[in-house]
Amino acid sequence: MSRKTLPIIIILAMAITAGAAFAQIDTTAEIPDSTIAVTAVSQRLPIAPAPVSSVTAKDTPNDAGKSITINWDLSPDDLGGRKNVAKYIVLRGTSPTGTFDTVGSATAGMHSVSDAQAVDGVDYVYKVVAISSVLTPEGDEIFAPAESGLSNVVHSSGQWFHLVRMARIFPWVLVIGIAVLFFINAAKKGKKLYVRPIAGLVEVEQAVGRATEMGRKLVYVPGTQDMDNVQTLAGVTILGRIAKLAAEYDAQIDVPVSRSLVMVTAREVVKEAYLNVGRPDAFNEDIVRYITDDQFGYAAALDGLFVREKPATIFYMGAFYAESLILAETGNTIGAIQIAGTAMPAQLPFFVAACDYTLIGEELFAASAYLSSEAKLLGSLKGQDVAKVLMLIVAVVGVILATFNVINIADWFKIG
Amino acid sequence: MKRRIPLAITAVVGIVYIFQYFVPHEPVSRFSDWFSDWFGIITAFAIWLGALNLMKLSLLKVSQRKKDWGYALVTIIGFATVMIVGLFFSRGASFQEPGTNFMYLYDNVYNPLSSTMFAILAFFVASASYRAFRARNKEATMLLLAAFFVMLGRVPVGDLITREWLSLPHWLWLSNWADWVMNIPNTAGQRAIMIGIALGIMSTSLRIILGIERTFISGE
Numbered sequence: 001m002s003r004k005t006l007p008i009i010i011i012l013a014m015a016i017t018a019g020a021a022f023a024q025i026d027t028t029a030e031i032p033d034s035t036i037a038v039t040a041v042s043q044r045l046p047i048a049p050a051p052v053s054s055v056t057a058k059d060t061p062n063d064a065g066k067s068i069t070i071n072w073d074l075s076p077d078d079l080g081g082r083k084n085v086a087k088y089i090v091l092r093g094t095s096p097t098g099t100f101d102t103v104g105s106a107t108a109g110m111h112s113v114s115d116a117q118a119v120d121g122v123d124y125v126y127k128v129v130a131i132s133s134v135l136t137p138e139g140d141e142i143f144a145p146a147e148s149g150l151s152n153v154v155h156s157s158g159q160w161f162h163l164v165r166m167a168r169i170f171p172w173v174l175v176i177g178i179a180v181l182f183f184i185n186a187a188k189k190g191k192k193l194y195v196r197p198i199a200g201l202v203e204v205e206q207a208v209g210r211a212t213e214m215g216r217k218l219v220y221v222p223g224t225q226d227m228d229n230v231q232t233l234a235g236v237t238i239l240g241r242i243a244k245l246a247a248e249y250d251a252q253i254d255v256p257v258s259r260s261l262v263m264v265t266a267r268e269v270v271k272e273a274y275l276n277v278g279r280p281d282a283f284n285e286d287i288v289r290y291i292t293d294d295q296f297g298y299a300a301a302l303d304g305l306f307v308r309e310k311p312a313t314i315f316y317m318g319a320f321y322a323e324s325l326i327l328a329e330t331g332n333t334i335g336a337i338q339i340a341g342t343a344m345p346a347q348l349p350f351f352v353a354a355c356d357y358t359l360i361g362e363e364l365f366a367a368s369a370y371l372s373s374e375a376k377l378l379g380s381l382k383g384q385d386v387a388k389v390l391m392l393i394v395a396v397v398g399v400i401l402a403t404f405n406v407i408n409i410a411d412w413f414k415i416g
Numbered sequence: 417m418k419r420r421i422p423l424a425i426t427a428v429v430g431i432v433y434i435f436q437y438f439v440p441h442e443p444v445s446r447f448s449d450w451f452s453d454w455f456g457i458i459t460a461f462a463i464w465l466g467a468l469n470l471m472k473l474s475l476l477k478v479s480q481r482k483k484d485w486g487y488a489l490v491t492i493i494g495f496a497t498v499m500i501v502g503l504f505f506s507r508g509a510s511f512q513e514p515g516t517n518f519m520y521l522y523d524n525v526y527n528p529l530s531s532t533m534f535a536i537l538a539f540f541v542a543s544a545s546y547r548a549f550r551a552r553n554k555e556a557t558m559l560l561l562a563a564f565f566v567m568l569g570r571v572p573v574g575d576l577i578t579r580e581w582l583s584l585p586h587w588l589w590l591s592n593w594a595d596w597v598m599n600i601p602n603t604a605g606q607r608a609i610m611i612g613i614a615l616g617i618m619s620t621s622l623r624i625i626l627g628i629e630r631t632f633i634s635g636e
Contacts, residue, residue, distance in 0.1 A: 260466030365616030
């Protein structure tokens with residue numbers, strides 16, 4: 001195209017566009033007033049979408065009853081077509097000719113809803129209404145519904161067994177349980193069991209001894225959660241072993257806690273430890289004392305204690321949240337030997353960075369058995385290791401099978 | 417008897433909890449709710465044990481002028497103030513509503529103090545990171561490198577360097593490196609820890625249910 005012809009073409013195009021615009025204005029001007037009014041109203045009224053199809057209802061499986069799951073095929077105007085479905089309303093009736101009440105709703109794109117208000121044993125039928133809507137300039141919403149056909153008749157009932165969990169979890173519970181029990185039994189019969197040394201636990205005795213030598217306190221923090229948390233339970237159990245060592249070494253132990261029930265339990269545990277080593281006179285009830293339930297109030301109190309009294313050794317064993325690093329860093333600045341153990345994955349890096357030794361996850365639960373050196377308890381650790389080996393084998397085999405697209409065994413572990 | 421009854425209760429409750437995971441039918445499905453409610457009730461009563469213990473120790477410290485008794489005095493004053501204001505000067509049962517004297521204390525004393533403690537965390541993260549990322553050995557150096565790429569990959573300047581300035585191919589952009597570190601090695605490590613924790617909890621639970629581990633009821 002030459003340089004001369006290009007401006008001409010542009011001018012022509014502009015002229016044609018202007019002409020078309022003028023013609024359009026002109027055409028509109030010729031439309032009678034009544035037609036304009038109808039067009040305006042029709043723009044405000046929504047067009048009903050095509051109704052949904054294949055509405056089915058079934059008793060929700062593996063539950064305690066009182067629940068029915070309703071499924072349907074999406075309206076053709078939901079993802080495609082006019083794309084004007086705003087939501088679906090699920091209606092329930094006790095007979096096809098009776099009245100229907102709303103029992104649930106779903107946004108566009110969803111094709112399933114659970115009716116959790118069903119009465120067990122009562123027959124129900126359902127229908128699903130696809131709805132489109134528009135907002136009027138006044139802000140009112142106008143709906144256009146499209147009702148589906150009726151579903152099958154269904155009633156809800158409770159199941160005695162969660163079949164998916166039974167099939168996918170129960171075998172594992174059984175295998176791991178049997179492995180643990182087998183090794184506990186073997187240990188009872190006198191079989192020697194090797195348990196790998198855990199650095200943090202090997203150092204416990206030295207850490208307690210250090211507090212005695214320095215004539216300073218040993219502080220034990222059993223987490224910030226209550227007795228219904230298994231980590232707190234593990235923490236209190238480990239406290240029993242450490243209190244025993246402290247009593248033997250004549251170290252001054254201090255257990256500030258953040259829950260009343262933990263205080264009561266820990267007090268009994270420490271008292272028992274002192275009794276067991278024949279030093280009931282050295283036990284003082286105030287060794288275990290309550291501070292506060294408040295997370296940061298507790299952290300502030302412990303930080304103050306660390307800075308003022310400069311304990312030689314600090315143990316953190318249990319469940320921790322954001323206070324973990326506040327405590328551990330303060331302990332670090334005063335030069336205390338710190339041994340931490342938690343099964344909170346998000347807090348582990350903080351403890352690893354700030355403490356001398358950290359028991360990672362399962363090691364927290366193994367600690368009590370490890371420190372007690374009791375055959376029965378060590379046996380349970382061995383059983384746990386066997387379960388771990390099994391898990392590892394399944395993981396490796398699963399990766400290989402999935403890589404070669406044979407089967408995805410990850411589905412076997414989904415419990416829905 | 418003092419030990420047998422708690423052990424029996426522990427065993428029964430533990431077994432029921434396992435049982436109800438596999439049996440959704442009523443009344444089994446309600447057991448865990450019942451136990452949680454009971455625990456809540458016991459905890460509510462037990463709070464007085466803790467509060468009284470705190471007051472007893474603080475009062476002793478003040479009356480005997482023990483070391484740092486001033487802090488104990490602050491504790492007593494704080495405890496008494498909040499309790500008196502909450503009980504007698506905050507419209508009774510609606511003491512938690514906005515505008516009451518109790519909420520005034522909560523919003524203007526408790527909240528700022530709590531936030532201050534939480535804010536300190538930022539500085540502790542910095543000091544802990546500084547220590548953790550010192551390249552003392554092979555592992556620490558790897559940690560340092562991983563942290564370097566993740567931190568740089570999570571801020572816009574990371575991609576600005578690799579994508580705009582160096583015009584590197586897509587797979588060499590720092591954001592992709594950071595995502596890879598977080599999604600592959602980090603997730604793998606986290607999952608391994610989680611599996612270990614799950615097994616540890618199972619094993620501990622079994623020990624407690626079977627009465628092998630009984631330290632927590634002071635029955636070694």
